[in-house]
Amino acid sequence: LRGKRLCLHLLVQPAIGQQLLTDPAMIDQGVLTRVLIVMPETAAGTRFQHKLQPESLSNLSEFSKVIARICREPMPLASDDPGELRPRVLPLSPGATSMWRNYADEIERKIGPGAELSPIRGFANKAAEHAVRLASVLTLVDDLRALEITENALNSGIALVNYYIKERLRIDAYATIDHDLQLAKQLLNWLDTNWKEPNRLVSLPDIYQRGP
Numbered sequence: 001l002r003g004k005r006l007c008l009h010l011l012v013q014p015a016i017g018q019q020l021l022t023d024p025a026m027i028d029q030g031v032l033t034r035v036l037i038v039m040p041e042t043a044a045g046t047r048f049q050h051k052l053q054p055e056s057l058s059n060l061s062e063f064s065k066v067i068a069r070i071c072r073e074p075m076p077l078a079s080d081d082p083g084e085l086r087p088r089v090l091p092l093s094p095g096a097t098s099m100w101r102n103y104a105d106e107i108e109r110k111i112g113p114g115a116e117l118s119p120i121r122g123f124a125n126k127a128a129e130h131a132v133r134l135a136s137v138l139t140l141v142d143d144l145r146a147l148e149i150t151e152n153a154l155n156s157g158i159a160l161v162n163y164y165i166k167e168r169l170r171i172d173a174y175a176t177i178d179h180d181l182q183l184a185k186q187l188l189n190w191l192d193t194n195w196k197e198p199n200r201l202v203s204l205p206d207i208y209q210r211g212p
Contacts, residue, residue, distance in 0.1 A: 003084030033122040104128035131157040
């Protein structure tokens with residue numbers, strides 16, 4: 001749709017996420033290459049109560065002010081169609097352009113057959129685009145009147161994308177593991193942490209009734 005934008009923030013359970021990541025139709029359509037995916041480890045057992053730090057409140061307040069200021073800005077609509085967005089162009093500075101080209105070439109070297117990023121080639125193909133897109137967001141959050149994307153902003157965008165690349169490699173490796181092996185690992189972790197019988201013997205009824 002011309003002149004439209006979509007931003008999606010979706011949370012799913014790991015089992016559903018695994019189905020999405022291994023679904024041939026989703027892979028062929030290229031939808032997942034346009035999504036920045038993370039799968040953090042569970043925080044259960046570590047979320048202890050603690051005193052709120054003053055800087056946390058001040059940081060949250062500042063963030064809220066910035067977002068509110070951005071939301072109050074009029075949308076960049078097309079003069080001939082009030083239902084169409086027509087944002088201004090935000091170019092890369094000369095230094096950022098050189099940095100972006102080097103990063104794009106670095107990614108290209110890593111997506112060949114058998115190379116480091118070949119398992120996630122589809123996503124890695126768009127890594128340079130993601131980097132500059134994130135850099136533009138960071139630029140405008142810092143200054144809505146900015147005229148260009150600086151090297152510092154692009155460097156931050158690249159750092160973020162490199163994080164998402166590592167996550168995608170990790171998630172891809174997890175998603176392709178046989179489901180029975182994942183269940184076996186879950187059972188093994190449960191036995192290590194929860195099964196306290198002196199002789200360490202465990203029966204199938206024990207597992208079915210008390211296990212994970």
